[in-house]
Amino acid sequence: xxxxxxxxxxxxxxxxxxxxxxxxxxxxxxxxxxxxxxxxxxxxxxxxxxxxxxxxxxxxxxxxxxxxxxxxxxxxxxxxxxxxxxxxxxxxxxxxxxxxxxxxxxxxxxxxxxxxxxxxxxxxxxxxxxxxxxxxxxxxxxxxxxxxxxxxxxxxxxxxxxxxxxxxxxxxxxxxxxxxxxxxxxxxxxxxxxxxxxxxxxxxxxxxxxxxxxxxxxxxxxxxxxxxxxxxxxxxxxxxxxxxxxxxxxxxxxxxxxxxxxxxxxxxxxxxxxxxxxxxxxxxxxxxxxxxxxxxxxxxxxxxxxxxxxxxxxxxxxxxxxxxxxxxxxxxxxxxxxxxxxxxxxxxxxxxxxxxxxxxxxxxxxxxxxxxxxxxxxxxxxxxxxxxxxxxxxxxxxxxxxxxxxxxxxxxxxxxxxxxxxxxxxxxxxxxxxxxxxxxxxxxxxxxxxxxxxxxxxxxxxxxxxxxxxxxxxxxxxxxxxxxxxxxxxxxxxxxxxxxxxxxxxxxxxxxxxxxxxxxxxxxxxxxxxxxxxxxxxxxxxxxxxxxxxxxxxxxxxxxxxxxxxxxxxxxxxxxxx
Amino acid sequence: xxxxxxxxxxxxxxxxxxxxxxxxxxxxxxxxxxxxxxxxxxxxxxxxxxxxxxxxxxxxxxxxxxxxxxxxxxxxxxxxxxxxxxxxxxxxxxxxxxxxxxxxxxxxxxxxxxx
Numbered sequence: 001x002x003x004x005x006x007x008x009x010x011x012x013x014x015x016x017x018x019x020x021x022x023x024x025x026x027x028x029x030x031x032x033x034x035x036x037x038x039x040x041x042x043x044x045x046x047x048x049x050x051x052x053x054x055x056x057x058x059x060x061x062x063x064x065x066x067x068x069x070x071x072x073x074x075x076x077x078x079x080x081x082x083x084x085x086x087x088x089x090x091x092x093x094x095x096x097x098x099x100x101x102x103x104x105x106x107x108x109x110x111x112x113x114x115x116x117x118x119x120x121x122x123x124x125x126x127x128x129x130x131x132x133x134x135x136x137x138x139x140x141x142x143x144x145x146x147x148x149x150x151x152x153x154x155x156x157x158x159x160x161x162x163x164x165x166x167x168x169x170x171x172x173x174x175x176x177x178x179x180x181x182x183x184x185x186x187x188x189x190x191x192x193x194x195x196x197x198x199x200x201x202x203x204x205x206x207x208x209x210x211x212x213x214x215x216x217x218x219x220x221x222x223x224x225x226x227x228x229x230x231x232x233x234x235x236x237x238x239x240x241x242x243x244x245x246x247x248x249x250x251x252x253x254x255x256x257x258x259x260x261x262x263x264x265x266x267x268x269x270x271x272x273x274x275x276x277x278x279x280x281x282x283x284x285x286x287x288x289x290x291x292x293x294x295x296x297x298x299x300x301x302x303x304x305x306x307x308x309x310x311x312x313x314x315x316x317x318x319x320x321x322x323x324x325x326x327x328x329x330x331x332x333x334x335x336x337x338x339x340x341x342x343x344x345x346x347x348x349x350x351x352x353x354x355x356x357x358x359x360x361x362x363x364x365x366x367x368x369x370x371x372x373x374x375x376x377x378x379x380x381x382x383x384x385x386x387x388x389x390x391x392x393x394x395x396x397x398x399x400x401x402x403x404x405x406x407x408x409x410x411x412x413x414x415x416x417x418x419x420x421x422x423x424x425x426x427x428x429x430x431x432x433x434x435x436x437x438x439x440x441x442x443x444x445x446x447x448x449x450x451x452x453x454x455x456x457x458x459x460x461x462x463x464x465x466x467x468x469x470x471x472x473x474x475x476x477x478x479x480x481x482x483x484x485x486x487x488x489x490x491x492x493x494x495x496x497x498x499x500x501x502x503x504x505x506x507x508x509x510x511x512x513x514x515x516x517x518x519x520x521x522x523x524x525x526x527x528x529x530x531x532x533x534x535x536x537x538x539x540x541x542x543x544x545x546x547x548x549x550x551x552x553x554x555x556x557x558x559x560x561x562x563x564x565x566x567x568x569x570x571x572x573x574x575x576x577x578x
Numbered sequence: 579x580x581x582x583x584x585x586x587x588x589x590x591x592x593x594x595x596x597x598x599x600x601x602x603x604x605x606x607x608x609x610x611x612x613x614x615x616x617x618x619x620x621x622x623x624x625x626x627x628x629x630x631x632x633x634x635x636x637x638x639x640x641x642x643x644x645x646x647x648x649x650x651x652x653x654x655x656x657x658x659x660x661x662x663x664x665x666x667x668x669x670x671x672x673x674x675x676x677x678x679x680x681x682x683x684x685x686x687x688x689x690x691x692x693x
Contacts (some may be wrong), residue, residue, distance in 0.1 A: 072599050073598075075602060076598045076601075076602045079602050079605060079606075079629040080629055080630060083628050083629050083630045084628070085625060085628040085630055085631055086628070086629075086630040089630075112633070112634065114631060115636065116636060117634070119638065120590075120597050120638065121638035121639070123594040123597055123638075124595050124596075124597050124636050124638060125594060126620055127597050127598050127633075130598055189691075314635040331646060471661070541686075544667070
């Protein structure tokens with residue numbers, strides 16, 4: 001038994017056999033197979049060689065490669081792939097030493113490459129890169145096949161990987177995937193977002209879980225405590241089976257309040273919306289009792305496709321969400337790429353300080369063709385329902401004005417083409433930077449609503465990268481600095497008679513709900529699986545008690561004091577949420 | 579025809595040595611013959627028809643190799659390989675003399691460019 005600690009990013013308990021997905025970009029760990037699997041594993045090696053040969057021959061016969069040098073390189077690769085002694089060396093490792101096909105391919109070719117590197121002659125030592133190319137080509141086929149296999153699994157598994165990218169998670173058969181565990185990633189990583197949207201547990205940032213895992217043992221993913229147990233002993237397994245039952249029961253209890261209103265005991269109606277990334281998640285939001293979409297992240301359109309999404313791609317995705325929502329609100333946030341999220345075509349230049357760099361609205365304002373394409377699609381889709389558009393990471397009035405000017409440009413274009421849109425579409429901004437929070441009164445006069453993105457707001461206010469484990473303990477929504485900003489943003493929004501909602505993670509953390517209500521917030525947008533729990537909490541409190549709680553918190557001096565107070569207050573109201 | 583054995587010594591004379599492309603030519607040439615072809619660097623002996631093994635020799639320019647062919651066309655095989663390695667130089671430029679001459683030209687070209 002081995003217990004590994006990581007970051008819990010999606011709640012729940014999963015107990016199943018693992019499927020390990022390696023990546024050709026990372027070192028393949030040495031892993032064993034069962035003797036009964038060796039014949040099939042050898043066949044995987046042969047298939048990968050055959051596929052790789054076919055692929056190279058196709059490249060060659062396409063006649064796309066005119067240059068002699070490159071033609072020669074491919075010809076050399078082809079000789080390697082057809083080399084029987086190479087193939088035998090690899091299949092022997094699989095058949096006799098019972099190692100995985102991936103490891104056998106990788107270690108054999110790397111040995112050859114290392115041999116080259118050690119040669120004194122520089123010209124020869126540089127040829128090692130060709131050997132790595134052959135390795136990668138074979139691994140792509142092996143791993144590609146494995147990824148395809150995951151699409152067709154017929155039993156419950158947990159997925160263990162270095163990191164899960166959009167292309168991988170998109171093809172998973174959701175019925176059988178019970179949880180995720182990854183070496184890399186943080187709370188806002190793709191793995192985390194997908195896990196939350198599927199409502200399955202996930203633990204990320206485990207560093208070397210892929211290296212330590214044997215595909216034949218049982219794995220427990222504890223998404224509540226951020227732990228992964230590899231090959232649990234009997235007692236631990238029994239304990240976790242009980243946890244899983246308890247967790248399910250709590251989930252079912254929460255399901256029961258799905259159709260009830262999110263209203264406090266003293267009758268104040270609260271609006272609970274869902275955060276989504278993919279169109280299909282709308283159903284989860286509605287299913288869990290959400291009354292609209294408070295944050296529709298649109299990055300997936302860029303992340304999922306090899307090519308830039310067209311206006312129709314945008315339009316179709318938005319229309320689908322809007323149609324399902326009927327007359328419920330849908331807040332579409334314009335593209336928020338850069339910093340920790342990149343497109344596959346890597347149009348972004350590496351920056352020394354990406355969170356302070358060209359990201360989000362700044363990137364859009366410098367890439368107008370791309371930005372206008374998205375805005376056109378949003379405007380065209382706006383006629384189908386209650387659509388609102390929201391700009392992320394606004395840090396000055398100037399940026400807001402620029403973005404609005406571009407919307408007006410796009411509207412004029414649509415007018416010229418006699419294309420229908422909603423001219424009075426509400427335009428809002430995310431308050432995620434201290435500068436936006438501190439100038440809320442100015443910004444409020446030129447936009448229709450605020451939505452506070454607490455994740456970035458906390459990070460920028462406290463100057464803490466929460467993905468950096470050496471300082472992540474300093475990251476906290478309970479810091480007096482953050483609470484003061486939240487209070488003043490809501491105050492300014494009220495004065496300007498515009499709405500201010502919370503769409504960051506604070507809105508899905510039970511200990512903050514009473515405080516946020518007490519500060520005056522009435523609309524929350526959160527991860528769909530968290531909606532029932534937060535609703536239950538809301539139904540258990542009175543606004544009066546929240547107001548008095550908030551008043552006390554505003555007088556406190558330290559984050560420790562605040563968080564302890566909030567936790568004990570929440571615990572008194574609803575002991576089972578923790 | 580009975581199997582015969584043919585053995586010959588060669589020296590890698592092209593400047594860049596027995597890197598991947600020459601290894602491919604060597605393997606392709608060896609594979610044209612039915613004879614078994616072994617290549618030895620003294621330390622290791624490898625199958626002349628396996629590109630993996632031939633490249634593992636990592637023979638830089640100036641390396642001396644022994645080619646041993648065994649089979650009905652052994653003599654033809656060693657002749658063809660010697661020709662490829664020492665006369666045709668794998669279609670590349672030779673070690674030292676030509677490389678040095680080329681270097682000289684480059685330097686001259688640089689000089690004239692400066693003027």
